[in-house]
Amino acid sequence: MPVISPAAPADLGAVARIYAHYVTDTVVTFEETPPTVADWRARHDDLAARGLPFLVATVDGEVAGYAYAGPWRPKPAYRHTVEDSVYLAPGFTGRGLGRALLAAVLDGCAAAGMRQVVAVIADTGSDASAALHRRLGFANAGRLTAVGHKHGRWVDTVLMQRALPVVAGG
Incomplete structure (x- = not known):
């Protein structure tokens, strides 16, 4: 059973390793150099200061x-x-972790007073990310054609959007 919790500084090495796979081996992200653990720590701290969610899923x-x-x-x-x-370690896809993570992030965004969430999804030929977002209420908002060039190919992005419920005081 996965456990979803706020990311802690001790988790950021694993976060960096997971993302490095997508940077170096895929076109899922348009990043070309994997961020360091220090880069992730800065992102973590910035998001925490803004009251935005940064979560990890742990299994065993x-x-x-x-x-x-x-x-x-x-x-x-x-x-x-x-x-x-949302990023999953290789070998952990297809287990519902992405859905659990994204649902928890959406709850955190609503609690932080956010009104809209945008997903920018690289069109890699796989529908997995778009399907995940559709299952959680995102709608297609557009396509940007050939906006990224990585690993010798031009890649489109699909934009999806979801409104969040207004939380009291939000």
Whole structure:
């Protein structure tokens, strides 16, 4: 049974390793150099200061995946809109961890007073990420054609969006 909890500094090495796989071996992210643990610590601290969720899923004590929500754009008028990210360690896909992580991130975003969540999904030929987002209430919001170039190929992104419930005081 997976345990979903806030990411702790001790989890960030595993987070860095999980993401490094996607950076070096896939076009799922347009990042080309894996962030260091120090980079992840800075991101973790920034999101915590903003009151935004950064969560890990552990299975038998091992970090099997992570998810967080960060600012969608830096301009002040976007302050109530976030972009979600969900990544699972190889070997831990297809077990419902992505759904559990994303659902918990959405709850954390609503509690933080966010109003909209945007997913920017690389169109890799697999529908897994878009299907996950659809199952949790995201709708298609558009496609950006050939906006990324990685590993010798042009990659589209699919934009999806979900409104969050208004929480008292939000």
